[in-house]
Amino acid sequence: MTTRRPRERGVTIEDVARAAGVSRQTISNALNAPHRLKAETLERVTALIEELGYRPDQSARALKSGTRRIIAYPTPVDDPANPNPLMGGFLEAVVSAAGEAGYRILLVRPRPGQSQEQSLDELIAARTVDGFLLSDILRDDPRVAHLATEGFPFAAFGRTEPEHPQSWVDVDSVQAVIELVGLLAARGHRKVAFLGSSAEQPWMDDRRDGFLAGVRRHGMAGQEFSVPGDDPGEIVAATRELLTGRSRPTAIVAGGDWLALGVYAAARAEGVEIGADLALAAFDDLPVTAFLQPALTTVRLPLRRIAEALVSRLLQIVEDGVTPQAGLLLPGELVVRPSLGP
Amino acid sequence: MTTRRPRERGVTIEDVARAAGVSRQTISNALNAPHRLKAETLERVTALIEELGYRPDQSARALKSGTRRIIAYPTPVDDPANPNPLMGGFLEAVVSAAGEAGYRILLVRPRPGQSQEQSLDELIAARTVDGFLLSDILRDDPRVAHLATEGFPFAAFGRTEPEHPQSWVDVDSVQAVIELVGLLAARGHRKVAFLGSSAEQPWMDDRRDGFLAGVRRHGMAGQEFSVPGDDPGEIVAATRELLTGRSRPTAIVAGGDWLALGVYAAARAEGVEIGADLALAAFDDLPVTAFLQPALTTVRLPLRRIAEALVSRLLQIVEDGVTPQAGLLLPGELVVRPSLGP
DNA sequence: TGCCCTATATTGAACGTTCATATCCCCCGT
DNA sequence: ACGGGGGATATGAACGTTCAATATAGGGCA
Numbered sequence: 001m002t003t004r005r006p007r008e009r010g011v012t013i014e015d016v017a018r019a020a021g022v023s024r025q026t027i028s029n030a031l032n033a034p035h036r037l038k039a040e041t042l043e044r045v046t047a048l049i050e051e052l053g054y055r056p057d058q059s060a061r062a063l064k065s066g067t068r069r070i071i072a073y074p075t076p077v078d079d080p081a082n083p084n085p086l087m088g089g090f091l092e093a094v095v096s097a098a099g100e101a102g103y104r105i106l107l108v109r110p111r112p113g114q115s116q117e118q119s120l121d122e123l124i125a126a127r128t129v130d131g132f133l134l135s136d137i138l139r140d141d142p143r144v145a146h147l148a149t150e151g152f153p154f155a156a157f158g159r160t161e162p163e164h165p166q167s168w169v170d171v172d173s174v175q176a177v178i179e180l181v182g183l184l185a186a187r188g189h190r191k192v193a194f195l196g197s198s199a200e201q202p203w204m205d206d207r208r209d210g211f212l213a214g215v216r217r218h219g220m221a222g223q224e225f226s227v228p229g230d231d232p233g234e235i236v237a238a239t240r241e242l243l244t245g246r247s248r249p250t251a252i253v254a255g256g257d258w259l260a261l262g263v264y265a266a267a268r269a270e271g272v273e274i275g276a277d278l279a280l281a282a283f284d285d286l287p288v289t290a291f292l293q294p295a296l297t298t299v300r301l302p303l304r305r306i307a308e309a310l311v312s313r314l315l316q317i318v319e320d321g322v323t324p325q326a327g328l329l330l331p332g333e334l335v336v337r338p339s340l341g342p
Numbered sequence: 343m344t345t346r347r348p349r350e351r352g353v354t355i356e357d358v359a360r361a362a363g364v365s366r367q368t369i370s371n372a373l374n375a376p377h378r379l380k381a382e383t384l385e386r387v388t389a390l391i392e393e394l395g396y397r398p399d400q401s402a403r404a405l406k407s408g409t410r411r412i413i414a415y416p417t418p419v420d421d422p423a424n425p426n427p428l429m430g431g432f433l434e435a436v437v438s439a440a441g442e443a444g445y446r447i448l449l450v451r452p453r454p455g456q457s458q459e460q461s462l463d464e465l466i467a468a469r470t471v472d473g474f475l476l477s478d479i480l481r482d483d484p485r486v487a488h489l490a491t492e493g494f495p496f497a498a499f500g501r502t503e504p505e506h507p508q509s510w511v512d513v514d515s516v517q518a519v520i521e522l523v524g525l526l527a528a529r530g531h532r533k534v535a536f537l538g539s540s541a542e543q544p545w546m547d548d549r550r551d552g553f554l555a556g557v558r559r560h561g562m563a564g565q566e567f568s569v570p571g572d573d574p575g576e577i578v579a580a581t582r583e584l585l586t587g588r589s590r591p592t593a594i595v596a597g598g599d600w601l602a603l604g605v606y607a608a609a610r611a612e613g614v615e616i617g618a619d620l621a622l623a624a625f626d627d628l629p630v631t632a633f634l635q636p637a638l639t640t641v642r643l644p645l646r647r648i649a650e651a652l653v654s655r656l657l658q659i660v661e662d663g664v665t666p667q668a669g670l671l672l673p674g675e676l677v678v679r680p681s682l683g684p
Numbered sequence: 685t686g687c688c689c690t691a692t693a694t695t696g697a698a699c700g701t702t703c704a705t706a707t708c709c710c711c712c713g714t
Numbered sequence: 715a716c717g718g719g720g721g722a723t724a725t726g727a728a729c730g731t732t733c734a735a736t737a738t739a740g741g742g743c744a
Contacts, residue, residue: 063405127401264633
């Protein structure tokens with residue numbers, strides 16, 4: 001039964017060299033420094049490499065050269081019952097961007113009983129990866145602090161503290177929400193509410209800040225409303241309260257499409273017509289909102305550009321040793337749809 | 343500017359050996375074959391390893407031992423505008439299961455202009471990974487055929503052809519949908535419809551087959567309805583047509599929650615009350631359906647168990663050379679909610 | 685007492701690359 | 715004719731680990 005298969009070794013550089021009647025180094029050069037070969041030799045060797053299907057052993061190459069061509073991505077500890085629906089799209093974008101540069105993404109996560117920092121340390125000490133891509137950055141994120149003191153390359157989706165390397169990329173949520181509020185102001189709304197989640201998510205605070213800034217700028221009456229978590233039932237309940245309260249707003253800015261889904265449900269329950277009785281705007285542009293009626297005004301995250309910027313910044317550190325001097329704020333894309341009203 | 347940092351080398355086995363006053367091999371044994379050491383030596387060496395933070399260099403270990411402890415997962419070519427919302431949860435489950443066994447997941451994808459098979463070949467030839475985890479298996483999937491002829495370890499989420507290794511895991515969709523139809527029959531429905539997508543997805547065919555089998559078993563009148571793609575607009579339009587047609591069914595089984603979302607929208611537009619005028623059941627248990635009113639009856643995918651089974655089967659091949667003789671069908675979990683009616 | 689066996693530890697080699705250096709060969713200028 | 719130079723290729727060593735073979739010591743047994 002347990003026939004441990006002796007994994008057959010593949011084609012090595014030596015095999016190609018012998019077949020071509022040249023030395024190891026010539027094969028190596030054909031791949032890494034083709035200009036050093038005579039045109040004729042290069043052609044012959046290249047053909048042979050192709051024919052034999054030779055690829056340099058990643059481990060051997062990594063051992064000698066010290067570079068792994070692998071980027072670690074600590075997978076966010078997602079609630080399995082409520083996974084981030086944009087995760088797939090983000091990963092896809094990251095994998096593409098990294099692949100373009102010849103790098104691959106390694107998903108990692110702390111083992112049971114292991115802290116996040118220990119998990120990073122293990123990867124660093126074992127020289128498994130060249131750098132880290134972090135997302136869902138918290139305030140004073142321990143991972144950032146740790147990598148900063150280790151001096152190990154990383155790039156972050158989400159702002160890092162000023163005392164740490166500024167190799168981050170983020171969406172300019174504040175600006176985007178200010179613009180959303182501006183659109184509401186232009187439509188005559190004076191009494192608006194922000195519906196946020198009170199979880200410790202910096203991006204939610206940004207969106208709230210954008211709301212407050214917009215309200216102030218346009219001299220509107222703005223109230224905040226927070227739901228403890230991400231639970232749909234709670235979101236709907238909180239929104240119904242908001243809609244039936246004495247000071248019912250004429251417009252709501254939701255801190256995320258997920259919350260906006262609750263507003264749709266609450267509005268239906270209360271007989272409030274979104275787009276007519278109530279203007280609604282949100283953030284994230286989740287695909288599911290395509291089923292909502294009227295369609296939801298929201299802000300789309302430029303995931304592709306975020307991924308590209310993250311990878312490019314990380315590789316600049318890894319390959320050139322250049323740490324970006326400032327973070328990069330990318331604009332969110334306003335998608336105006338009928339939920340905003342006429 | 344471009345100060346190519348000479349990545350400082352870390353703690354090596356030699357450093358630990360010197361500090362402990364023993365040989366390299368003793369350190370190696372402390373980690374890989376502790377029983378060979380005298381208890382006292384083991385303790386001393388282990389403490390030193392901890393103190394110096396020594397971890398064997400992955401590349402060196404891989405080079406010598408031939409095992410990478412890395413599993414490749416070709417990321418599905420997701421439509422970025424409509425990513426699979428369950429992807430995050432599935433990956434999380436896979437990463438956990440693999441991590442438990444000391445393996446990590448490497449996300450891979452063909453480079454532009456490269457076929458899927460070429461991409462696999464590259465990883466095999468470069469000895470980058472120990473095996474593959476495939477998902478979204480198509481009929482006569484070229485990746486499966488390729489890995490089968492290469493004799494390279496893999497496990498598949500989705501059934502593979504009988505002539506190939508049966509190292510797959512899948513959800514027993516047929517059985518689950520038969521049960522759904524049974525619930526409808528028990529509630530007195532005689533005229534039911536299946537709403538499916540016509541994309542080439544074997545799992546959709548399974549769900550359709552389950553519907554047909556259930557309908558036959560209960561002597562019901564069953565009609566099929568197919569939407570060309572996954573576009574929300576098309577789904578809603580098709581469903582409205584179904585609802586306003588002459589032979590309107592009293593119940594709909596949707597091939598996925600995504601399609602069911604369209605049914606909710608269509609029903610609202612046509613003034614049809616789900617749960618009262620129309621029974622509805624679907625498949626997938628997407629988190630967003632928690633906002634639907636009435637709540638959706640659906641089938642939950644046992645992602646955690648799927649991931650565990652996939653990893654366990656793959657590692658059995660990789661580590662013990664044992665290929666499973668038969669695929670594994672896991673039951674879907676029926677989640678009965680009010681959309682099914684009283 | 686001498687021998688073998690086991691438990692423990694060490695040494696040399698090998699895994700497959702790439703780096704640094706060496707060698708070869710041909711052409712050019714004086 | 716000779717030395718120099720540079721393009722092209724070859725050689726030895728090293729990356730850090732584990733495998734295989736070997737050394738050393740102690741214990742049991744005849």
